[in-house]
Amino acid sequence: MHNVSHGLNDIASILSNPILNTDSYKASHYLQYPPEASAMFSYIESRGGRYGRTLFFGLQMLIKEYLCRPITPAMIDQAKAFFTAHGEPFNEAGWRYIVEQFGGYLPVRIRAVPEGSVVPTHNVLVTVECDDPQVFWLASYLETMLLRVWYPITVATQSWHLRQTIRAALEQSSDDLTQLPFKLHDFGARGVSSAESAAIGGAAHLVSFMGSDTVLGVVAANHYYNETMAAFSVPAAEHSTITSWGRERETDAFRNMLAQFGKPGAIVSVVSDSYDLFAALDVWGTELKQAVLDSGGMLVIRPDSGDPQTIVLQTLRALDASFGSTLNGKGRRVLDNVRVIQGDGVNPESIAAILAAMDEAGFAADNIVFGMGGALLQQINRDTQRFAMKCSAIRLGDDWHDVLKDPVTDAGKRSMKGRLTLLRHRHTGEYRTTTLPLEWDERTAESDWDDALVTVFDSGKLLIDVSLTDIRHRAHAHEG
Template sequence: MQNDINPFNDMASIRSNPILNTDSYKASHYLQYPPEASAMFSYIESRGGRYDRTLFFGLQMLIKEYLCRPITAEMIGQAKAFFTAHGEPFNEAGWRYIVEHYNGYLPVRIRAVPEGSVVPTHNVLVTVECDDPQVFWLASYLETMLMRVWYPITVATQSWHLRKTIRAYLEKSSDDLTQLPFKLHDFGARGVSSAESAAIGGSAHLVNFMGSDTVLGVVAANHYYNEPMAAFSVPAAEHSTITSWGRERETDAFRNMIAKFGKPGAIVSVVSDSYDLFAALEVWGTELKQAVLDSGGTLVIRPDSGDPLTIVLQTMRALEASFGSTVNGKGRRVLNNVRVIQGDGVNPDSIEAILAGMDEAGFAADNIVFGMGGALLQQINRDTQRFAMKCSAIRLGDEWHDVYKDPVTDTGKRSMKGRLTLLVNRHTGEYRTATLPVVGDSRTVEGDWEEVLVTVFDSGKLLVDVAFSEVRKRAHASEG
């Protein structure tokens, strides 16, 4: 096959082609609907899962990246070549209709809850509607791409719940809640499956925290959500920058870190378990203690092996013996000039266990920062929050009909029916999904309830371009 007709010769163009950003079987579905079908309505929900509430985030990234560019004749040709060779029918006429009548922009309307909203599961979060009889099937064709919003939502959701956990221990043991945004640092860049995952998942975590070493996640938050700088980091050692000095010169490697980065107000993180953590803690507390004090900065020790709770407490006790501590207003001890960052074996369970163990030992939560990697960005999947996108209504001729599934083998997969929206009670903040009467383009609300969903995309145009600061504000307002 010649390159000019080979659909595989340009992966960059393939990834940016919405016709190919789907599942194979979607290509045949336009032939499977009732012949009188003229419009379609689909929705996205979390059907439950690990957490009872989800933090909605990430749709704006997907829309900007994939839906704000038009379909072109070249994209159609590329897709036709692929599906023909792949064994699927191809709706060339339908895609060319989109180019000719909409200048290539997809005639779909997407409505969603405002990003940063924390919504109980089993509620509609996104709706997708296409009312052009020629291409009504678009509302389902986009499922594959739009369903990937499960990933940033799930990362943001887990991170939000962890923020609540850490906040609770700070409120119990600390005099300073301003440190909360930097208590859970993203170490996940090397633990994800792709650069795109690092960008999407990394930005989702930053809805709740402001510390990250996942560069692509910070860049994505800045780029897609109009943020000058979404997160920050500090100079930190890795094992190679310590072990390259040799075991006999480990103290020199430590001293170099303080000399190069230690200054008033600065934070310097040094991994200290390359050989013998306890010997290293002895060095920090004796030979290098004065250098740490003279620097005017804060030394953060990273123990990177062993049982997390045991090692954190042993490290804090050793540092307390050397540097001392101060009792705060909550009666807990805060280390002087030093802190600990735990980046090994960090997950929701170990964070809770470490904070509880520290509190029992009389240490304030001030003394710890967590670095979370694979468990933050990779050890989740679509079933963590049981996400699904389903068709819930179809127009046959001029009349809308409910569509739903209700398998006797799994009632948990029962889908909702009708043209759906999400309501919130003006007084209680309670959410509920409802099917509302529609008159023209207006939707009615009842009593104390008002509609939450807003139209964010319509026929190629992004209608809501929310700032990251607004997303954060909305998410943090739901912590109570």
């Protein structure tokens, strides 16, 4: 590929240049607004989708990574070279103005609902405003980067709803709700599009759960959300560590797992379907049973093929026959010394079906942990929750004017208008979107409503730096 200038040789610097973190056509938009435009206001919302409520998460990651470092003259030179060769105009004067007047920090104000909030769809979640007449267009230029918050929100939303599904199963069949945070383990790292997706999506899952094998997701949660260790894992076998022993020595491979990791209080996960799951279950329950008991640990069997609902029940019944079970306070059976982890074919539908089948068969939800991969981090898109960022107000001269789109061909794409904010009822927790400014008489007449949006970023400064601990507390404060 021919580089148009020396400044485009370094792909790392290109990917970290906020001027280039946009769509091509954004470069030309500064020439398209009314000439008297002096300020702009945009917002982000979920316009509906698979879930009726969204769990807001991930904006802090984007802000810390992309907006807390200043634009530099070198970035401007690099962007100018690119857009000129690319066929787009470039607002060099506007970007030079940002460097000269603001030290390179973008003069935009971002307000958002606190991360961890669970908000019904069709409400404003984020607003972006720029009131500097020289660079008002920044409020829209940042759309490409900021709207990617759809991804962590959607992952966090799906995980939160799955937490409610699993919680309900535990409440019905278990005496122990403390295991809930470890019931859905992230297996998604290899199934996503990039390392960045693994980090962002993996962190989003951890709002609702504390088990993950997606290392980059845990690292991101620790780094961006001020945690020492956001999630945990256990030693686990993969097929290669079993099949490398050969079929005739599979029992030796199993025995080695117990010898290496089977300690009092420990958990060891062993994939057991490399050849014949049912033969393996028989070995675990006969030849290796005493070794399992003597280890003092918890053996977790992983079947990894076949119809998930059928295989889980067959595995549970086989383990019950060999290791036994105890009836809990809900009249359900809890296996002794062994558990099952299902990581194949796991999605929202199969989780609900497996839990229902287990309950009908008399097994407590204690007996299973789910591992979720592609369905957790990859089988979603921006339309899962129909995310959009739109301009809703523009200041022409000294006066603000409403802006909206209302396509006759799709009423679902109708956007909101005005300078928006989100109100929350302090007693019921109900949300509603309204317009600014909030008049004093409205606040007086409806004193139970508070402004739910807070300013999280202003002109290069992150104003709210929340911890994952606080986000988790907010997300789960009213569940159950």
